[in-house]
Amino acid sequence: MSAEHFFQYLVTGLYQGSIYALVGLGFTMIYAVTQIINFAQGEFVMLGGMLSFTLINSAKLPMPLAIILSVIATAIIGGIMYLLAIRTAKKASIVSLIIVTIGVSIFIRGIASEIWGIEPVHTPAFSSGAPILFWGAHIQRQELWIIGTTVVATILLHLFLRYTMIGKALKACSVNPEAAGLVGINAKSMALIAFFIAAILGSIGGVVLAPVLPISYETGVGLALRGFIAASIGGFQSPIITVVGGVLLGIVESIAIGVSWGPFSSAYKDVIALLVLLAILLIRSGKLASEERAS
Amino acid sequence: MRKYFKSSLFVLMAIALVSMCAIGCGSKEEKATPTPTATAILTPTPTATAATETYKIGAIVALTGTYANLGIPEGNTIDMFVDQINANGGINGHPLEVIVYDDGGVASTAATLANRLLEQDNVLAIIGPTTTGSSIGVADFAEVNEIPLISMCGAISIVTPVENRSWSFKTPPSEYQVLDMLFPYIVSQNISKIALIHSTSGWGMAGKAACTAEAAKFNLSIVDTQSYAPEDVTMQSQLTHIQGTDAQAVMCWDTEKGSALVAMDMKTLGIDLPFFCSHGIANKGYMDQAGDAADGTVIAAGKILIANEVEEDDPQKDVLTQYKADYEAIYGEGTANTFGGHALDALNILVPVLENLDENLDLTQSDDLALARADIRDGIEQTTNYAGTGGIYTMSPTDHLGIQTNTSYGFIVLIKVLDGQWTWLKE
Numbered sequence A: 001m002s003a004e005h006f007f008q009y010l011v012t013g014l015y016q017g018s019i020y021a022l023v024g025l026g027f028t029m030i031y032a033v034t035q036i037i038n039f040a041q042g043e044f045v046m047l048g049g050m051l052s053f054t055l056i057n058s059a060k061l062p063m064p065l066a067i068i069l070s071v072i073a074t075a076i077i078g079g080i081m082y083l084l085a086i087r088t089a090k091k092a093s094i095v096s097l098i099i100v101t102i103g104v105s106i107f108i109r110g111i112a113s114e115i116w117g118i119e120p121v122h123t124p125a126f127s128s129g130a131p132i133l134f135w136g137a138h139i140q141r142q143e144l145w146i147i148g149t150t151v152v153a154t155i156l157l158h159l160f161l162r163y164t165m166i167g168k169a170l171k172a173c174s175v176n177p178e179a180a181g182l183v184g185i186n187a188k189s190m191a192l193i194a195f196f197i198a199a200i201l202g203s204i205g206g207v208v209l210a211p212v213l214p215i216s217y218e219t220g221v222g223l224a225l226r227g228f229i230a231a232s233i234g235g236f237q238s239p240i241i242t243v244v245g246g247v248l249l250g251i252v253e254s255i256a257i258g259v260s261w262g263p264f265s266s267a268y269k270d271v272i273a274l275l276v277l278l279a280i281l282l283i284r285s286g287k288l289a290s291e292e293r294a295s
Numbered sequence B: 001m002r003k004y005f006k007s008s009l010f011v012l013m014a015i016a017l018v019s020m021c022a023i024g025c026g027s028k029e030e031k032a033t034p035t036p037t038a039t040a041i042l043t044p045t046p047t048a049t050a051a052t053e054t055y056k057i058g059a060i061v062a063l064t065g066t067y068a069n070l071g072i073p074e075g076n077t078i079d080m081f082v083d084q085i086n087a088n089g090g091i092n093g094h095p096l097e098v099i100v101y102d103d104g105g106v107a108s109t110a111a112t113l114a115n116r117l118l119e120q121d122n123v124l125a126i127i128g129p130t131t132t133g134s135s136i137g138v139a140d141f142a143e144v145n146e147i148p149l150i151s152m153c154g155a156i157s158i159v160t161p162v163e164n165r166s167w168s169f170k171t172p173p174s175e176y177q178v179l180d181m182l183f184p185y186i187v188s189q190n191i192s193k194i195a196l197i198h199s200t201s202g203w204g205m206a207g208k209a210a211c212t213a214e215a216a217k218f219n220l221s222i223v224d225t226q227s228y229a230p231e232d233v234t235m236q237s238q239l240t241h242i243q244g245t246d247a248q249a250v251m252c253w254d255t256e257k258g259s260a261l262v263a264m265d266m267k268t269l270g271i272d273l274p275f276f277c278s279h280g281i282a283n284k285g286y287m288d289q290a291g292d293a294a295d296g297t298v299i300a301a302g303k304i305l306i307a308n309e310v311e312e313d314d315p316q317k318d319v320l321t322q323y324k325a326d327y328e329a330i331y332g333e334g335t336a337n338t339f340g341g342h343a344l345d346a347l348n349i350l351v352p353v354l355e356n357l358d359e360n361l362d363l364t365q366s367d368d369l370a371l372a373r374a375d376i377r378d379g380i381e382q383t384t385n386y387a388g389t390g391g392i393y394t395m396s397p398t399d400h401l402g403i404q405t406n407t408s409y410g411f412i413v414l415i416k417v418l419d420g421q422w423t424w425l426k427e
Helices: A003-034 A041-058 A063-089 A094-116 A141-163 A165-175 A177-182 A187-209 A219-233 A239-258 A266-294 B002-024 B068-087 B107-119 B132-145 B175-188 B202-218 B236-243 B256-269 B284-294 B303-309 B317-331 B338-355 B366-381
Strands: A132-134 A137-139 B055-061 B096-102 B149-151 B168-170 B193-199 B221-228 B249-253 B275-277 B298-301 B413-418 B421-424
Touching (some): A003 A041, A003 A137, A003 A187, A003 A219, A003 A239, A003 B236, A041 A063, A041 A094, A041 A187, A063 A094, A094 A219, A137 A141, A141 A187, A141 A239, A165 A177, A165 A187, A177 A187, A219 A239, A219 A266, A239 B236, A266 B236, B055 B068, B055 B338, B068 B096, B068 B317, B096 B107, B096 B338, B132 B149, B132 B168, B132 B202, B149 B338, B175 B202, B175 B298, B175 B413, B221 B236, B236 B256, B249 B256, B256 B275, B256 B284, B303 B317, B303 B338, B303 B413, B303 B421, B317 B338, B338 B366
Parallel strands (some): B055 B096, B193 B221, B193 B249, B275 B298
Antiparallel strands (some): A132 A137, B298 B413, B413 B421
């Protein structure tokens, strides 16, 4: 593996890892506040991409407006999902609610295949032009947009959670729901906000991804798997570690192909990625167990 | 304790998600419960007389899922064909009904649907499934349950070894027949080293096996073999690996979705090598998705894509132009493709066999139904010189594909994408 090829693997890994990170952030937000693993997270990505396609290519809206509208629309869908499917289930157990999200995911996919058909669609790139050559790596401009968007979204989310009242309330709910309730934080409103944020993050991922990866109604499924791994690395609690985990996963997958030789071809990249996940889960559960013993 | 529970829950969920994906990414679970879509129209009320008894055929196609771009033209062709047959009075007065089920390209669903067609719908024969993965399971099922199957998938393993596949037939050319056309062309371009990139789907794996086996025959060496999962975001890493080798051309074995992404990523990385694909991309969707990156792609495929250029005295000319005209009149300009052609060939092979079916058989009786199915199997095997969209078919007890390779006009042509159009690459 030569130096410029190594850099190409790194950039590709960073690019796909950024997408995993955006999806993973959505998992983390919802889990931290509600303890629910939202299996419809990948569908938010798909909706973001599909809606931006409709608004840009069919409704001919200017791109920035179309992007904002598709993110808002997906956020509203996320909110509706919470109000109709999760809140109405009232005292259902967490496991039942997780199953509900699987149902919602199938429902959204079904509706999307009826509305947009099964053909993948793509939107125009944010900035046109040939790929940029940098240290021997070819980088498509849209990939830089994706990496940049992930960085900005992560920073904004971090600032939001740290410095705003709602953000602090969300954090309080994740640290100790009972105590948060005692100081007057409405857990239900916080859960709704968490769904909004998760849908916004997911749809942003879809919007920036649509120019490079043709999006179809089923795109969300594959992305959700990788995002889930990113979120598990972050323990479904820490947004920052989730992003690091997502990017790490992307880079591990990419480098695994780079170092592949002989019988260990690129077919093993998923094996390597899942081994990394298992190792992290084992280390984490060991850590959790020792904390448990200490307390 | 709660934390123990939580961490084990993560692991459980991870396993659940991974297995969901393994079963078939994007499979639409709600469609797993079969609903007959698009059954034949124009089915007169059955009367007591045997002469108007409906001939029921089953079809399993991927109308949803990753392979829907292949399955939908097949489903459309079946609908169109049934309408045409019934408008012309059916088969010897018997209306034809094709019960079409959607397996979403998922092998387990296809197996369930095959069982339903056999047990509940009492069909005479099954057409499909669309994909290689689904077809392998259904071919085994057909063998055990003695029901004729005409698959529309690419891989040759559906009809070989013929001792284990006596009830299975197929219409698309095999991956080996296509490579026998494509590899000599690659060699003629002074290329001796190629890199292979394929998807991990059933079709991709079949292609990998075929390319590896055939390459030696033509003195081609495969210097790098890379694969990707159908749901992968980018193939840049695999292509970077190929860039690091001395490959003179890239061969991609997948259907249109993955191949389009590979073509786009090659453009991004500035890989300016000749690009060859499997006949799994022989569909307008490839150009729609890949845009200018599609230009220059060379495939070897059936003649439908260039039907208008086929010579007048080619025995396939009539069926090709007729099918293209009929299909595009309903579904739009430029939509006819080889996949719909596979369905047409399957039906065209089946109908003459149904015409010769013994009128005295009572198809509501299971014994007679079994006899009818055996007769149909024998009939399909005797298909001789049927000029179809995929080639000239002559089946035999040792050849359940039947495409004649020694015809003067050939049956697979080299096609290059030029300015977003399929162009016949005549030598």
